[in-house]
Amino acid sequence: MSDTKELRKPVSLQNLNSPSRSAGTRIGPYLVGKTLGVGSTGRVKLGTHIETGFKVAIKIIAKASLLEKYSKDPVKQLNMNQKLEREITLMKLIQHPNIMQLYDVYETDRDLYLILEHIEGGELFDYLVKRGRLSEPEALGFFQQIIYGVDFCHRNHICHRDLKPENLLLDKNLNIKIADFGMASLQVPSKMLETSCGSPHYASPEIIKGIHYDGTASDIWSCGIILYALLTGNLPFDDENIRRLLSKVKTGVYYMPEYLSSDAKNLISRMLVVDPAKRIKMPEIMKHPWFTSIPPKAQYLPAALESVGVKYIILLIIIVIIIIIIRRRRIKKFIIIYDIFIFIFIK
Numbered sequence: 001m002s003d004t005k006e007l008r009k010p011v012s013l014q015n016l017n018s019p020s021r022s023a024g025t026r027i028g029p030y031l032v033g034k035t036l037g038v039g040s041t042g043r044v045k046l047g048t049h050i051e052t053g054f055k056v057a058i059k060i061i062a063k064a065s066l067l068e069k070y071s072k073d074p075v076k077q078l079n080m081n082q083k084l085e086r087e088i089t090l091m092k093l094i095q096h097p098n099i100m101q102l103y104d105v106y107e108t109d110r111d112l113y114l115i116l117e118h119i120e121g122g123e124l125f126d127y128l129v130k131r132g133r134l135s136e137p138e139a140l141g142f143f144q145q146i147i148y149g150v151d152f153c154h155r156n157h158i159c160h161r162d163l164k165p166e167n168l169l170l171d172k173n174l175n176i177k178i179a180d181f182g183m184a185s186l187q188v189p190s191k192m193l194e195t196s197c198g199s200p201h202y203a204s205p206e207i208i209k210g211i212h213y214d215g216t217a218s219d220i221w222s223c224g225i226i227l228y229a230l231l232t233g234n235l236p237f238d239d240e241n242i243r244r245l246l247s248k249v250k251t252g253v254y255y256m257p258e259y260l261s262s263d264a265k266n267l268i269s270r271m272l273v274v275d276p277a278k279r280i281k282m283p284e285i286m287k288h289p290w291f292t293s294i295p296p297k298a299q300y301l302p303a304a305l306e307s308v309g310v311k312y313i314i315l316l317i318i319i320v321i322i323i324i325i326i327r328r329r330r331i332k333k334f335i336i337i338y339d340i341f342i343f344i345f346i347k
Contacts, residue, residue, distance in 0.1 A: 026050070027058055027113050028106050047115065056103060059114040087182045088114070090158055098149030100169065100179040119177050121170030128165055133233035136264060137294055143227050144296040145176035150219055151282045153178075159187045159215030163222035164202045165229060187215045200242065201225065201235050205250045205274045217276035220285070224271025231264060232257055236272065250274070263290035 025032050033046035036057060047058040061084065091102035104115040121127075124142065128134070134142070146168065153160060160167075162183035169177040183197045192212035197203075204221035206213040228236045236254035239245040248254075252274035256265055267290045270280040285291055 028104065028115070030056060030058060030115065032058060042111075044116075046118065055118040057116040057118045059116055061112040061114070062110065063112060064110060083182045084112070086184060087180075090181045090184045090186075093156065094153065094158065094181075096149055096152045098145045098176050098178055099152070100177045117177065119169040119179075120172045121174060123166050124168040124170060124176070125165035127170060127174075128229060128233065134230050136231065136261060136290075139227070139230035140290070140294050141296075142176055142230060143223075144291065144294075146178070146223060146226065147282070147285055147291070148296070149176065149178045150223060151286070153184075154187070154216045154219070154282060157187050157189070158184055159193075159219050160184050160222075161193075161215055161218065162198045162202075163219055163226065164199050165226060168226070185215055198222070200245055200249070201237060203249065204276065205252060206276055208246050208249050214276055216282070217279050220271055220279055220282065221276075223285075224268055227271065228254075228268055231260055231268075261290070263288070263293065267291065 027047065029050050030047035031050055033048060036044045036046055038044070042059060042061040045058045045060060047056040048054070049056070088102070088105060091100075095101065100119060101117040102114060103117070106113040106115070146163075150160065150163065158181075160178065160181065160183070162180060163178075167178065167180040169179050171177060185193055185195070187193065193215045194212055196207050196210055198207060198218075200208070202222045202225045204213065204218040207218055225236060228234075237245060237248040239248060252272060254272065256268070260268075267280075267285070267288050270288075271285070273279040280288075
């Protein structure tokens with residue numbers, strides 16, 4: 001589709017002349033439409049490219065409101081700024097059919113505008129609430145797409161750290177789109193992560209325990225929870241009391257329904273292993289008998305990362321040049337975590 005190709009240009013941070021956020025006004029080349037949703041950091045509105053008619057989602061983040069909201073807690077204010085920086089930085093690096101695309105970024109004195117892929121089908125969470133447990137073939141179709149998207153991130157040194165059905169969106173053809181990279185992190189090879197994050201029902205035991213952890217292994221645990229939810233309509237670890245819930249996650253004891261096939265049971269049990277060193281790895285998941293029992297859609301097969309690697313190195317060089325220019329001019333924009341990129345790609 002020609003208009004899609006036109007929009008998939010390198011993401012830039014552009015300054016605007018303080019446009020209104022109301023429907024019927026413009027953000028860059030986009031006409032602002034109806035409100036699609038309201039989140040913790042702002043509203044999401046429908047946007048239409050004026051020349052092509054291409055639909056996007058415009059996430060509007062009111063900078064002043066965030067500053068006011070966390071004015072009494074500088075630590076939370078800093079964390080929120082870092083969350084936004086991280087989300088923008090990592091989404092710039094990722095292009096995959098099962099990951100929500102960030103097309104562009106605009107900024108005014110008041111607001112930050114993220115121009116995102118418009119995904120019409122809603123959350124996988126709502127789909128599960130409406131449908132209940134899914135048949136194994138339908139669950140596998142969703143699960144394959146989730147795994148291919150997450151594996152693509154892991155191969156490019158990115159772990160999501162907040163995988164759950166609420167952050168998995170569906171397009172009009174019920175294809176998975178992984179969203180919300182606000183908790184994501186670069187996973188430096190041979191180095192463990194420290195920050196505790198994610199939702200208690202989906203967080204791994206090592207995150208719950210507050211110890212250093214491998215983000216890729218924690219993502220696999222979260223994918224195991226999602227698979228269990230797809231196949232049963234329930235969560236393996238649940239309790240109204242948060243302390244009891246966390247205790248259940250740390251022990252890793254859960255009920256396995258008898259109606260599941262032996263292969264499905266085996267894969268879940270290998271993903272929900274408390275010891276991350278003994279937990280199944282991505283290559284093993286993709287070779288598992290249950291995972292391979294139905295061929296995936298061709299477009300969701302893993303990308304040829306040899307060519308992708310070259311593209312990312314070129315992108316890295318461009319990012320470094322931009323950072324040098326910004327730092328020399330002392331412009332306080334969204335600064336990409338330069339030292340981590342250098343550590344990963346050059347060391």
